[in-house]
Structures are given as C-alpha cells and as structure tokens.
Amino acid sequence: MNSLRIAHIAPVATTIPPPKSGSVETMTSLLTEGLVARGHDVTLFATGDSTTTAKLAATYPHGYWHDENMWPWELYEMLNLAAAVERASEFDIIHYEAAYYPMSLAFARLSPTPIVQTLHHSPSTAELALWSRYPEAPFVAISNEQARLLSGLTVVDTVLHGIDTDNFTFREHPDDYLLFLGRFTDGKGVLQAIEIAKRVGMRLILAAAEDEYYRQKVAPHVDGRHVVYYGEADFAAKVKLYGGAHALLYPIQAREPFGLVLAEAMACGTPVAALDKGAVREVIDDGVTGVIFQTLEEMANELPRVFDLDRRRVRERAVARFGAARMVDEYVRVYSRIVEAHRVRHH
Amino acid sequence: MNSLRIAHIAPVATTIPPPKSGSVETMTSLLTEGLVARGHDVTLFATGDSTTTAKLAATYPHGYWHDENMWPWELYEMLNLAAAVERASEFDIIHYEAAYYPMSLAFARLSPTPIVQTLHHSPSTAELALWSRYPEAPFVAISNEQARLLSGLTVVDTVLHGIDTDNFTFREHPDDYLLFLGRFTDGKGVLQAIEIAKRVGMRLILAAAEDEYYRQKVAPHVDGRHVVYYGEADFAAKVKLYGGAHALLYPIQAREPFGLVLAEAMACGTPVAALDKGAVREVIDDGVTGVIFQTLEEMANELPRVFDLDRRRVRERAVARFGAARMVDEYVRVYSRIVEAHRVRHH
Numbered sequence: 268m269n270s271l272r273i274a275h276i277a278p279v280a281t282t283i284p285p286p287k288s289g290s291v292e293t294m295t296s297l298l299t300e301g302l303v304a305r306g307h308d309v310t311l312f313a314t315g316d317s318t319t320t321a322k323l324a325a326t327y328p329h330g331y332w333h334d335e336n337m338w339p340w341e342l343y344e345m346l347n348l349a350a351a352v353e354r355a356s357e358f359d360i361i362h363y364e365a366a367y368y369p370m371s372l373a374f375a376r377l378s379p380t381p382i383v384q385t386l387h388h389s390p391s392t393a394e395l396a397l398w399s400r401y402p403e404a405p406f407v408a409i410s411n412e413q414a415r416l417l418s419g420l421t422v423v424d425t426v427l428h429g430i431d432t433d434n435f436t437f438r439e440h441p442d443d444y445l446l447f448l449g450r451f452t453d454g455k456g457v458l459q460a461i462e463i464a465k466r467v468g469m470r471l472i473l474a475a476a477e478d479e480y481y482r483q484k485v486a487p488h489v490d491g492r493h494v495v496y497y498g499e500a501d502f503a504a505k506v507k508l509y510g511g512a513h514a515l516l517y518p519i520q521a522r523e524p525f526g527l528v529l530a531e532a533m534a535c536g537t538p539v540a541a542l543d544k545g546a547v548r549e550v551i552d553d554g555v556t557g558v559i560f561q562t563l564e565e566m567a568n569e570l571p572r573v574f575d576l577d578r579r580r581v582r583e584r585a586v587a588r589f590g591a592a593r594m595v596d597e598y599v600r601v602y603s604r605i606v607e608a609h610r611v612r613h614h
Numbered sequence: 615m616n617s618l619r620i621a622h623i624a625p626v627a628t629t630i631p632p633p634k635s636g637s638v639e640t641m642t643s644l645l646t647e648g649l650v651a652r653g654h655d656v657t658l659f660a661t662g663d664s665t666t667t668a669k670l671a672a673t674y675p676h677g678y679w680h681d682e683n684m685w686p687w688e689l690y691e692m693l694n695l696a697a698a699v700e701r702a703s704e705f706d707i708i709h710y711e712a713a714y715y716p717m718s719l720a721f722a723r724l725s726p727t728p729i730v731q732t733l734h735h736s737p738s739t740a741e742l743a744l745w746s747r748y749p750e751a752p753f754v755a756i757s758n759e760q761a762r763l764l765s766g767l768t769v770v771d772t773v774l775h776g777i778d779t780d781n782f783t784f785r786e787h788p789d790d791y792l793l794f795l796g797r798f799t800d801g802k803g804v805l806q807a808i809e810i811a812k813r814v815g816m817r818l819i820l821a822a823a824e825d826e827y828y829r830q831k832v833a834p835h836v837d838g839r840h841v842v843y844y845g846e847a848d849f850a851a852k853v854k855l856y857g858g859a860h861a862l863l864y865p866i867q868a869r870e871p872f873g874l875v876l877a878e879a880m881a882c883g884t885p886v887a888a889l890d891k892g893a894v895r896e897v898i899d900d901g902v903t904g905v906i907f908q909t910l911e912e913m914a915n916e917l918p919r920v921f922d923l924d925r926r927r928v929r930e931r932a933v934a935r936f937g938a939a940r941m942v943d944e945y946v947r948v949y950s951r952i953v954e955a956h957r958v959r960h961h
Contacts, residue, residue: 353723370689377699
C-alpha cells in the first residue's frame with residue numbers, strides 16, 4: 268500500500284477535534300490522526316484553532332459556531348471545500364466530511380481529483396433525486412441501513428463509525444442505574460426509557476441538554492430518586508456515566524443511520540438494550556454486546572438478559588469493531604479503490 | 615463589437631421572468647432578452663418553466679418557491695451555477711445574477727471562463743472580509759452607493775438597474791392622491807409617508823403586502839378616506855397606481871443600494887419626493903424627475919415643488935436613464951472588458 272496524498276475537508280463550524288461534543292468533528296479528527304499515523308500525507312482543511320498532526324490548511328481562524336458574523340455559514344463551508352479543490356493536483360483524493368448537504372457535487376465535474384463524501388444524515392427522497400444527477404460522485408455510507416436509502420447514488424462502500432476506544436475507560440463493576448444518553452426527542456425514545464425503568468423498578472439517569480422538550484415532556488417524570496436528570500455531560504462525565512450504568516437503554520423510535528452512543532457505551536463495557544430499528548442490528552452483536560428487542564414489552568420483561576452479558580467481552584468486541592483502527596483501514600481501502608478507478612479512467 | 619457567448623445564471627427560485635414580482639428575476643429577464651436582441655449568443659440557466667428567446671439550460675423543471683421538497687435551496691442554486699461552469703469552455707463569460715451570497719467565488723479559481731457577479735444587496739463588513747479573499751473575482755455594483763461599501767472587492771463597474779419602460783404606461787393627468795409602494799418596514803419609511811400626507815392634507819394610498827408590521831403599526835392610521843390601504847399590487851395594478859399618483863412618497867430611512875420604485879414611478883410620468891439617503895441621488899435627477907429633501911420637515915413644507923415638475927419630462931428622463939437599452943449596453947461593455955482582460959492575461 269503506497270502513501271496517499273489526502274485532502275480531508277472538515278466542517279468549519281468549530282475546532283477539530285471539537286471542544287465538547289460534535290460527532291462529525293470527533294470522527295474527522297480520529298480519521299485524520301489515524302491516517303497520519305499510518306504514514307499518509309494528510310492535509311486537513313479545518314479552522315485555524317484546530318489541533319492535528321496533519322498539515323493544517325486553515326481558511327478561517329475559528330469556526331462559525333463561535334462567531335455570529337460568520338454568516339451565512341454555507342458560504343464558509345463552500346469556500347473551505349473550494350480551497351482544497353483549487354489545489355486538487357496536489358492530492359490523490361479529496362474526502363469531504365462536512366455534515367450538511369453534499370456541496371461536493373458542485374465540484375464533482377470540475378475537480379481533476381476525485382472527491383468522496385461521507386454522508387452523516389439520511390437524505391429525503393427529494394434530496395436523493397437532486398443528488399443522483401451526479402452519478403459519478405462517490406459516497407460512503409455510515410451503515411447499510413443508510414446505504415439502502417441511497418438509491419440512485421454511487422455508494423462505494425459502507426464504513427461504520429469509529430470511536431477513540433482508548434478514551435472510553437472499561438469498568439467491570441457498574442452501579443445499579445440504567446442510563447439514557449442522547450437528545451430529548453420523540454425519535455430518541457426518552458419517554459420509552461422512562462417507562463422501562465419504572466416497570467423494572469430501577470433508577471434511570473438521563474443525560475442530555477435541557478430544552479423545551481425536556482421541560483414539557485420529560486421533567487414531569489423526574490423525581491431525583493427513580494428518575495434523575497444529570498444535565499448535559501461533557502466527555503469525562505459521559506465516560507463515567509456509561510461505565511457506571513448497568514445497561515444503556517436505547518428504545519429508539521426513529522430509523523437512525525447509526526447510533527454512536529451504542530458504540531461508546533459498549534467501549535466502557537456497558538451492554539445495551541435496544542429496539543430493532545435503523546442501524547441497531549449493524550452496531551450491536553445481539554447476545555454479545557447487547558440485546559435487540561422487537562417491542563417495548565419484550566424489553567421490559569427480559570431486561571435482565573442484558574445484565575447477564577459479560578462486560579469484558581462487551582468491551583473487547585467494541586474495541587475490535589469500533590476502534591479507530593478498523594475505520595482508518597476501511598477508509599484507506601475506499602480511497603485506494605477510488606484513486607485506482609480514477610487512474611484507469613484517465614489514462 | 616463581436617457577438618459574445620454568454621452564460622446568464624438566474625436564480626432558480628421561480629420562473630424568469632417572475633410570475634408576479636421579483637426584482638432580480640425581472641432584471642435577469644430584461645437583460646437576457648436585450649442581449650439576445652443585440653445578437654449575442656445567450657444561454658440562460660434558469661428553471662424549465664421560464665420563458666426566454668435565449669437558449670434555456672434548465673437544471674430543474676420549476677423553482678423552489680413552488681416546491682417545498684426542493685430544499686435546501688442553496689444546493690439548488692449551487693448546482694445550477696455548477697452546470698454552467700461545467701460547460702465553461704462554451705462561453706466567453708458567465709454572469710451570475712442570483713440574489714443571495716456570492717457562490718460564484720467558490721468557482722472563481724476553477725472556471726477557465728471568467729465569472730462576473732451582480733450584487734443585489736449590500737454586504738456586511740464580515741461578508742466583505744470573506745469575499746475579499748478572492749480579489750480576482752469581478753463584481754458589478756448596482757449603484758455607486760453600493761460600490762462605496764465594497765472595499766476590498768474588485769468592482770469592475772456600476773450598472774444601474776433597467777426596467778421595461780414600455781410596460782410602464784405614461785399618464786399626463788394624475789388623480790389627487792399620493793402613493794407609497796414598497797414593503798412595510800421601518801427602513802422604507804411608511805410611517806413617515808403617512809405623516810407627510812396628513813400634514814399636507816392629501817389622500818395617501820399604501821400598496822404592499824399585509825404583514826405583522828402593517829397590522830401593528832400601519833393599520834391604526836388607515837381610515838379608508840385619508841389613508842387608504844390597497845393591498846399588494848400586481849404589475850398591472852402597480853402601473854395604474856403609479857400613473858394616478860400626484861407624486862410617489864419615498865421618505866426612505868435605510869441606506870438602500872437602489873430604489874426600483876423610483877424608476878418605475880418616473881417611467882409612468884410620476885415625480886417622486888424622496889429623502890437624501892442611499893442611492894437616491896443616483897436615481898433621481900433633482901428638480902427634473904423628483905425633489906430630494908434633506909428632512910421630513912422640508913418635504914412636508916415644500917411638497918408642491920414636486921407637483922410642479924413636468925410629467926412628460928419625468929417620463930422622458932426615466933426612459934433615457936432606466937430603459938433596458940442603457941442597462942444592456944453597459945453590461946455588454948462590462949462583459950467585453952472582462953473578456954478582453956482575461957484574454958490578455960491568458961495568452
């Protein structure tokens with residue numbers, strides 16, 4: 268495997284890695300550092316206050332989340348990508364990672380270097396109809412669940428997210444609570460998690476930012492004893508909360524393209540109890556790292572099956588499947604395949 | 615003057631020309647048709663339901679104002695512009711006319727054909743700081759007032775808007791009312807117009823779309839006799855309202871980069887009473903097509919000076935200065951200069 272010259276285009280909303288949370292920013296950092304460690308020549312197009320061992324190409328000193336004058340943000344993202352395309356001949360591949368919509372398409376036929384884009388959300392039918400006008404543009408899906416929705420696009424591969432498993436401390440003996448971690452929305456199933464906890468008579472800790480949904484629908488259930496509201500957890504707090512949990516409850520209601528909290532909890536040794544929706548089946552090894560239930564009823568009745576899982580084995584499987592190494596390897600494979608196909612086509 | 619191969623990039627919000635109003639869409643249509651009439655080879659990048667004598671390059675069947683699935687609109691605008699840049703070698707110049715922010719910058723260094731952009735709003739300092747990173751990108755200002763704000767950008771020329779003066783019917787003998795036409799905002803000075811009308815004891819007709827500002831601040835003054843609310847005027851109604859007005863009141867409070875209603879009223883023979891702000895001095899010939907006042911007090915006291923202006927002369931001057939012919943000539947001059955400079959630089 269030869270060394271590749273890679274332009275990695277981050278979102279320019281905030282630093283890489285992000286100050287607190289930000290799944291795309293975290294992923295971007297992890298991938299960039301992993302690629303550099305493997306000897307690739309990586310240029311990271313990100314804000315000037317980012318931290319990386321790659322070459323940093325900073326179009327802006329800081330991100331637009333921190334500066335209300337940096338508006339409209341779309342133009343900032345666009346010119347950051349353009350800065351890379353302008354230097355296209357210096358790279359073998361350009362990887363566009365920004366979370367939003369595929370601006371990369373605008374450059375698909377103008378860039379002499381192939382641009383691959385990772386999709387971080389699941390597009391609507393109308394979005395797909397537009398995007399599929401550029402069938403030559405390669406996309407990477409973050410799950411097969413997401414890939415199935417991308418009909419009409421050229422999905423070159425599925426690469427599940429990686430996490431920095433070294434930073435998720437394993438804990439063999441948890442406390443006696445259940446954990447819900449995620450945004451407070453109908454889709455994330457926080458009310459279902461409360462119902463489960465009440466039925467099994469265990470304490471539930473909720474960790475997410477307070478918002479209107481919380482105040483209206485969640486707060487009435489919070490009594491500080493059986494249902495405890497922690498607030499928004501920063502990284503250190505998150506790791507502690509995961510590690511101390513008997514299980515993570517994931518009674519997801521929406522079909523999500525991934526489920527980062529599942530991988531994170533598992534990396535701390537904490538098994539998960541999830542409903543069978545979206546990418547859940549791709550992230551959880553049923554009976555090893557968690558249990559996948561068909562109904563809420565089933566989850567309530569059979570929750571002890573989750574507690575019986577071997578936490579050491581949960582951690583080991585999580586490291587193998589969601590460690591950064593696997594993700595970096597798979598992206599190198601994707602890049603190489605695209606670069607090779609491009610070479611064949613243009614020579 | 616040789617024939618130019620021009621890609622004219624319209625906004626893709628609605629048809630060209632627009633079904634009702636839309637200053638950018640109207641201007642785009644006028645310019646495109648004028649260029650074709652002069653023998654230029656024009657390709658209009660606009661929605662498929664547009665009407666033009668140019669070659670129509672339609673990326674979309676219809677505009678995103680008419681289809682909530684066409685979202686986010688930014689990507690639609692971007693791919694419409696990209697469609698032209700992908701065919702850059704077929705054109706001598708690409709003229710980006712869309713109203714929003716200068717997406718054209720993203721292609722400034724990628725397109726082998728120069729892209730010129732007309733700015734339809736006045737940017738903030740922060741926007742300018744970003745845009746001026748592309749000093750090679752040529753901009754056209756719509757007034758010297760606007761051009762003065764564009765420090766750091768390369769403003770190749772100022773071209774005042776044109777209107778289709780044939781469609782604005784001249785009327786020599788008006789009715790006895792004053793007219794306010796424009797959006798109901800503090801900046802447009804509707805409350806000042808009401809004050810003027812009350813002080814001079816003349817009837818005032820207000821024509822604009824009803825909104826929250828209207829209901830809260832304007833409606834209390836509307837009595838149906840001295841202050842009359844017409845509603846939103848379509849094109850035919852607008853021409854009638856202009857023609858019947860003794861004068862158009864334009865007590866503008868914001869520094870606007872143009873003032874299309876001034877040119878339109880004048881084209882119907884109706885003189886205007888304006889405050890000396892923004893581009894007013896560039897649009898009105900003081901003492902010929904209107905009177906420019908320094909204060910509201912002065913406007914109230916000396917309004918009869920406006921009524922004394924010769925309506926036939928108002929119309930003639932408006933046709934000479936704001937007829938489409940002048941605008942088209944000036945754009946051809948701008949294009950030719952940019953194309954020539956590009957040729958010299960690249961040969």
